[in-house]
Amino acid sequence: MxxxxxxxxxxxxxxxxxxxxxxxxxxxxxxxxxxxxxxxxxxxxxxxxxxxxxxxxxxxxxxxxxLALTHPRFENYSNGWNAFSQPFSHYMINSAIVVTGAILGNLLACSLAAYAFARLEFRAKRVLFAIMLVTIMLPVHVIIVPQYVLYSELGWVNTFLPLIVPKFLATDAFFIFLMVQFIRGIPREIDEAARIDGAGHARIFFHVILPLMVPALATT
Known part of the structure; x- marks a missing residue:
């Protein structure tokens, strides 16, 4: 088979x-x-x-x-640049002055206040920190009139001073709060190592805390 x-x-x-x-x-x-x-x-x-x-x-x-464009008029830019009593560059320079002063003032004053709240021990520290946080919730409209009266008495109206000088007095509580949280995240061992080398609070702030804070603030 x-x-x-x-x-x-x-x-x-x-x-x-x-x-x-x-x-x-x-x-x-x-x-x-x-x-x-x-x-x-x-x-x-x-x-x-x-x-x-x-x-x-x-x-x-x-x-x-x-988006079709038949007869472009490039002179619109020159007309707009000189449309006001002063050239537009004049207002750009004014803005640059105010922004530069505000940034420097906030960086210096708010960081100093934040270092004090984060690293120093003094009386009524918690109370002052709580008062500072409460000012964040204070509406701007409540302080506009008193501020104007104060600046008018000082002769600062129509000047750059009201926009720059208060920034050097640590008036922005929100920035202080952010910097306090950032400084608290820096290990205290770095401060202790600098203190062993003979550094005081001023040197620790300017040579340890501030160099670490500036890149973090630049990225945000």
Whole structure:
């Protein structure tokens, strides 16, 4: 007797899971990129419209929502730069003076106050810190009139002094609170090592705390 073998058709191997995932990724990636590009264009459209509208005549700015520009008028920028009694550079310099003074004042005064609350021990420390935190919740409208009266009596109205001098008096309680939390996160062993080398509070602050604080504030 001879054995008869019947030819059994072999079924195709099932696709592997990682191959299916690869195909899905290959399909999803272009769709995600197209969707992200569409969202980016949607968000950038107002900016592009403003740039294009800045080169149009005033009578045509709100007539069209498109980005087509036939006759650009670059003189709009020069007219806008000199539209007020002073050139726009004059106001930019004023802003730079105020911002620079405010940053230096907050960095120096608020960091000194924060170092005192975080590292020094003195009477009524907790009470003063609580009062400082309460001033964060004080509405600005409550102190506008008293501040104006004070600055008027000092002859500071229409000067840079009201915008810069208070910053050197640690008036921003929110910044003090943030700096206190940051200084508390610095290990006290660093202060003790500096104190062993003969450093006092002033040297510890300017050579240890402040160099660590400035990069952190710059990143925020």
């Amino acid at each position: 001879t054995d008869r073998t019947e030819a059994v058709p072999r079924s195709l191997p099932a696709p592997r899971p990682h191959a299916i995932r690869r195909v899905r990724r290959a399909v999803r990636a272009p769709l995600k990129h197209c969707l992200l590009a569409l969202c980016a264009l949607t968000m950038l459209y107002p900016v592009l419209w403003m740039v294009v509208s800045s080169l149009r005549p005033n009578s045509q700015i709100f007539r069209s929502a498109g």
